[in-house]
Amino acid sequence: MQKQKILIIGSGGREHAIGWKVSQSPRAGEIYFAPGNAGTTKIGTNIAIKATEIDKLIEFVKREKIDLTLALPDDPLALGIVDAFRTENLRIFGPTKSAAQLEYSKAFSKNFMKKHNLPTARFKVFTNFDEAIRYTDMETLPIVIKASGLALGKGVIIAQTRKEVHLALEDILVKKVFGEAGNEVVIEEFLTGPEISTHAFSDGINFSLFPTSQDHKKIGENDEGLNTGGMGTIAPLPFVSSELYEDIKNKIVAETLKGMESDGNIFEGILYPGLMLTTAGPKILEYNARFGDPETQTYMRLLETDLLDIVDACIDHKLSDVKVKWKDMSACTIILASGGYPGNYEKGKIISGIPEAEQMPNIVVFHAGTKMEEVEDSEHGRMENLVTNGGRVLGVSAIGENLSVALATAYEAVKKINFEGMYYRKDIGKKALEL
Numbered sequence: 001m002q003k004q005k006i007l008i009i010g011s012g013g014r015e016h017a018i019g020w021k022v023s024q025s026p027r028a029g030e031i032y033f034a035p036g037n038a039g040t041t042k043i044g045t046n047i048a049i050k051a052t053e054i055d056k057l058i059e060f061v062k063r064e065k066i067d068l069t070l071a072l073p074d075d076p077l078a079l080g081i082v083d084a085f086r087t088e089n090l091r092i093f094g095p096t097k098s099a100a101q102l103e104y105s106k107a108f109s110k111n112f113m114k115k116h117n118l119p120t121a122r123f124k125v126f127t128n129f130d131e132a133i134r135y136t137d138m139e140t141l142p143i144v145i146k147a148s149g150l151a152l153g154k155g156v157i158i159a160q161t162r163k164e165v166h167l168a169l170e171d172i173l174v175k176k177v178f179g180e181a182g183n184e185v186v187i188e189e190f191l192t193g194p195e196i197s198t199h200a201f202s203d204g205i206n207f208s209l210f211p212t213s214q215d216h217k218k219i220g221e222n223d224e225g226l227n228t229g230g231m232g233t234i235a236p237l238p239f240v241s242s243e244l245y246e247d248i249k250n251k252i253v254a255e256t257l258k259g260m261e262s263d264g265n266i267f268e269g270i271l272y273p274g275l276m277l278t279t280a281g282p283k284i285l286e287y288n289a290r291f292g293d294p295e296t297q298t299y300m301r302l303l304e305t306d307l308l309d310i311v312d313a314c315i316d317h318k319l320s321d322v323k324v325k326w327k328d329m330s331a332c333t334i335i336l337a338s339g340g341y342p343g344n345y346e347k348g349k350i351i352s353g354i355p356e357a358e359q360m361p362n363i364v365v366f367h368a369g370t371k372m373e374e375v376e377d378s379e380h381g382r383m384e385n386l387v388t389n390g391g392r393v394l395g396v397s398a399i400g401e402n403l404s405v406a407l408a409t410a411y412e413a414v415k416k417i418n419f420e421g422m423y424y425r426k427d428i429g430k431k432a433l434e435l
């Protein structure tokens, strides 16, 4: 069997989880991570190239004769890494720059949804502050104001008062606090209901929908406090009926991919719609054009089929030949974060207990903000410590026969792990179990 040399671009828990899954493929050869983290060194080799250094990545891929590249974060996709690789005849998984607009331009995605009659919040796009104010003056509050471009998850403001509307529009359109990402704003109707995520593998025409999942975006329990990159995920969602799942598949995912195809902008890669389950049915809050983090850590625990087989089939437009199978179990991931995150936090705290946690059945610990640090010790000489190196440090994932069992197992494992200031939410999956 021909082994493939693989490059995985990115450095978070998502990249560790994809690497973990890919490494189980009999077709996986050497695996490289650019730049990776301390966890990915157990699977492959980290190389010191950033996800956005596309020229350097191409040079590396040519030099090392990499067979397949997986570009996981949003920014290289928005920079056109897939187009750049294809121009060089290099094999890569993901959407083109034009198709990735579904994520990196909210103005594009909202206009796309409107054109193709996809269910989403009523909206208007503005570039001018005064016009935006005039529009919001006629609308009821709260109202949602979004910088159109990539803003590290900070570009969405739910304004409760006219003053907040004014400040948000001034920040984005006048003061340019998000830079060019705020050249356009989307102003949209405020929706309510449970939020869910789903993903689909797409070869452009055929797709395969994942089970549904749910992230927990807020730092605090009961969904209070500041937004984060995600504090924990569960899948599949016990409250999503098979009818609703079919609706999401047929009315949202299939229609989105069909719309892209008919616009001459086929979407290959991972389509990840963020949905709100309103009383009027599921509505699309946003699209992402890549694997979610930390959804991926949970999804990879459930995926049974060889991920390389799926990725290769997507690239070759043969996804209909592959049967994508998921374990008939539940999974969850609890994020362990640095104290102070998503505000200021300290790095370099020694992490203990991961081997003990991973000795437990059904547990895998994915690294996110971690690194190995060399220290001089008078007793032991030179030694290496695993230390914290980011806001979200680890993702403790578990599988179980149902969601309660998976959650209980994950929280048991969390108890074994420690670093100074470690913070995590104790209510991941709680609402889903109560719904």
Ligand SMILES: Nc1ncnc2c1ncn2[C@@H]1O[C@H](COP(=O)(O)OP(=O)(O)OP(=O)(O)O)[C@@H](O)[C@H]1O
Pocket (backbone or CB within 6 Å): 121, 144, 146, 151, 152, 153, 154, 155, 156, 158, 188, 189, 190, 191, 192, 195, 217, 274, 285, 286, 288
């Ligand atoms: N129309 C809306 N009504 C109510 N809440 C909304 C609406 N649009 C967005 N939100 C809230 O704001 C959050 C972020 O919005 P959105 O997903 O569009 O932004 P994003 O910055 O692309 O997020 P992500 O980092 O998840 O990709 C949503 O998860 C949801 O909680």
Ligand SMILES: [Mg+2]
Pocket (backbone or CB within 6 Å): 103, 286, 287, 288
């Ligand atoms: Mg998004």
